[in-house]
Amino acid sequence: MARTVAETIKEITRGHLTKNNGLLLGQAITAVGWVNNTVPDCKGIIELSMADVSGSGIAVGAALAGRRPIFVIRFQDFLILNGSPLIYYAAKTKEFFGKGTPIFVRAIASEGKGAGPVHSGKLHSIFMHFPGFRVSAPVTPKEYETAWKDFLEHDDPAIVCEHRASFDNKDEIADRVTGRSDVTIYAISIARFNAVRAAELLERDGIKCDVVNIVRLKPFLLNDRLLGPLKSSKMGIVVDTGFEPAGASQSIAYELMFAAGVPVKALGLADRSVGVTPGTENSTPDARRIAEAVRTEYGKRRGR
Amino acid sequence: MSSISSKGSDPKRSPDLGLIRGLSASFDAGGSLEMFRRICLIRYFEIEAARAWKDGFIKSPLYLSAGQEAIAAAVSVMIPGYNIFGQHRAHSVYLAFGGDPVKLIDELLGRPTGCTGGKGGSAMIHDPAINMAGHHGLIGENVPLAAGFALGSGRKTVAFFGDAAAEEDYALAAIGFSSTHKLPVLFICEDNDLSILTPVKVRRNWNMVDTVRALKVPAVDIADDPWLIAHHTKELIKDLPAFINCRTCRHFWHVGAGVDGPPEWDRFALVKKELDGLKIDHGDIEADTERLVKGLWQERLRRL
Numbered sequence: 001m002a003r004t005v006a007e008t009i010k011e012i013t014r015g016h017l018t019k020n021n022g023l024l025l026g027q028a029i030t031a032v033g034w035v036n037n038t039v040p041d042c043k044g045i046i047e048l049s050m051a052d053v054s055g056s057g058i059a060v061g062a063a064l065a066g067r068r069p070i071f072v073i074r075f076q077d078f079l080i081l082n083g084s085p086l087i088y089y090a091a092k093t094k095e096f097f098g099k100g101t102p103i104f105v106r107a108i109a110s111e112g113k114g115a116g117p118v119h120s121g122k123l124h125s126i127f128m129h130f131p132g133f134r135v136s137a138p139v140t141p142k143e144y145e146t147a148w149k150d151f152l153e154h155d156d157p158a159i160v161c162e163h164r165a166s167f168d169n170k171d172e173i174a175d176r177v178t179g180r181s182d183v184t185i186y187a188i189s190i191a192r193f194n195a196v197r198a199a200e201l202l203e204r205d206g207i208k209c210d211v212v213n214i215v216r217l218k219p220f221l222l223n224d225r226l227l228g229p230l231k232s233s234k235m236g237i238v239v240d241t242g243f244e245p246a247g248a249s250q251s252i253a254y255e256l257m258f259a260a261g262v263p264v265k266a267l268g269l270a271d272r273s274v275g276v277t278p279g280t281e282n283s284t285p286d287a288r289r290i291a292e293a294v295r296t297e298y299g300k301r302r303g304r
Numbered sequence: 305m306s307s308i309s310s311k312g313s314d315p316k317r318s319p320d321l322g323l324i325r326g327l328s329a330s331f332d333a334g335g336s337l338e339m340f341r342r343i344c345l346i347r348y349f350e351i352e353a354a355r356a357w358k359d360g361f362i363k364s365p366l367y368l369s370a371g372q373e374a375i376a377a378a379v380s381v382m383i384p385g386y387n388i389f390g391q392h393r394a395h396s397v398y399l400a401f402g403g404d405p406v407k408l409i410d411e412l413l414g415r416p417t418g419c420t421g422g423k424g425g426s427a428m429i430h431d432p433a434i435n436m437a438g439h440h441g442l443i444g445e446n447v448p449l450a451a452g453f454a455l456g457s458g459r460k461t462v463a464f465f466g467d468a469a470a471e472e473d474y475a476l477a478a479i480g481f482s483s484t485h486k487l488p489v490l491f492i493c494e495d496n497d498l499s500i501l502t503p504v505k506v507r508r509n510w511n512m513v514d515t516v517r518a519l520k521v522p523a524v525d526i527a528d529d530p531w532l533i534a535h536h537t538k539e540l541i542k543d544l545p546a547f548i549n550c551r552t553c554r555h556f557w558h559v560g561a562g563v564d565g566p567p568e569w570d571r572f573a574l575v576k577k578e579l580d581g582l583k584i585d586h587g588d589i590e591a592d593t594e595r596l597v598k599g600l601w602q603e604r605l606r607r608l
Contacts, residue, residue: 061452
């Protein structure tokens with residue numbers, strides 16, 4: 001029977017803690033659903049106090065001791081406080097001291113349902129910005145297993161951007177490429193679910209779309225899988241779960257555009273804070289918003 | 305002004321704080337002379353480093369330990385084999401615990417043969433040969449790192465930091481975490497009363513020892529007399545974690561080799577006076593160490 005993403009995380013964690021001498025650290029992780037049932041009840045779990053910066057430093061210190069800790073950040077917004085020891089220490093030791101500091105950061109995103117300004121952050125862009133991290137955004141069981149394997153094969157700090165909306169997912173998501181598209185849609189994290197539906201809406205309007213998944217955010221490798229569809233399209237669009245200005249969507253759109261010589265639009269969260277009440281939220285672009293952005297941009301170019 | 309500006313800021317600031325009458329006489333001459341040798345090594349290294357900085361050979365920020373050398377010298381004699389987490393002002397720690405002076409000279413000169421590959425400079429000393437984890441430069445960051453390392457490894461660990469770094473919320477929280485988990489960490493605060501030039505009394509109305517004791521960690525507040533530090537280190541390491549606040553005076557500026565005035569007290573001179581009183585001949589050790597250090601500096605500078 002296929003496993004969900006949450007079950008995959010839990011199984012990987014259990015193996016690491018019981019067989020690999022691993023550690024798992026985090027705040028309030030062994031209560032209230034054990035982080036959406038992703039944390040196993042076994043040895044090797046350290047409940048941190050609510051002191052964010054020191055907690056992160058302690059997790060990094062455990063990484064220096066060779067425990068390859070899993071560090072759970074229940075809501076990515078908390079990474080602003082927890083980021084300092086990760087950015088300023090863990091990500092720099094390889095360059096300065098010749099040895100990496102492998103720590104697996106489970107950076108969990110969520111949105112909607114009143115998540116609001118400090119429980120709905122998607123901050124992968126920040127960690128793409130600083131040197132020294134490996135950043136990924138898996139939303140399927142196999143992608144998560146790949147992210148974990150990548151962590152074990154390297155000695156860098158890994159920022160793994162999870163999203164609660166993917167935890168129940170059991171399905172793998174392949175690229176949808178025909179090579180005859182008008183538009184190539186690139187999507188990150190749970191925007192990938194919306195991108196598939198957006199492509200279906202756009203097909204009805206006669207706009208043919210390829211959909212390409214982006215899981216590995218850093219190091220970001222411009223390979224044929226990413227560039228091929230774009231080169232045979234009239235335009236591309238990168239859809240992200242995070243804020244659009246100076247974020248992953250704009251950064252990756254820039255890379256793609258220069259590599260392929262094809263215009264690529266960026267689409268992410270609007271440049272405003274996230275409210276808690278309906279109408280004030282600022283969520284990942286849904287299928288309708290993606291389709292509308294494509295129609296507008298594609299229409300402009302056809303009209304030329 | 306450096307240390308003279310803090311004169312009279314705290315009635316506890318005294319070269320005699322916590323002194324135990326007759327304590328130095330209870331040490332054998334060999335132990336006293338070994339502490340003195342390490343003090344001399346640091347003092348003459350720093351004199352040469354200051355000269356090299358003034359002469360323009362050192363082109364990066366320089367954080368000199370002169371004046372504070374008795375702390376690292378005494379602690380290092382009592383806890384060989386501990387894992388070390390120093391701070392930005394750590395020439396003294398590195399040299400006292402057996403770090404290679406040549407590698408430190410090369411580091412200050414920006415050479416690839418330096419202890420941090422010539423990339424980190426004065427504030428980022430790192431050397432696995434003496435189990436000294438690198439510092440990145442953010443004051444106090446080493447305190448949670450030390451706690452996490454002790455948690456992950458179970459190994460005895462020492463963290464050195466200043467009175468300003470001790471105010472970092474993450475430093476205090478990490479001491480609290482060490483208390484909660486009974487971690488084998490010795491915390492050493494080199495309390496020179498200054499954050500650059502701002503004395504403690506301007507920054508806070510509480511003191512570290514009371515605060516650390518409130519976190520249920522044994523703590524003492526003493527002057528930087530090496531016999532006193534060695535005595536308390538020996539006692540406190542029987543039941544870690546523990547904290548020692550050492551009142552001391554830095555002779556040079558916070559950064560660089562400038563001097564604004566005489567220090568509140570000159571521990572180097574006081575130690576020699578104490579050795580004289582004990583009728584322990586120390587002249588040869590001082591002369592030999594001075595000659596050795598000068599020779600090393602001259603040899604490395606000749607290679608420029």
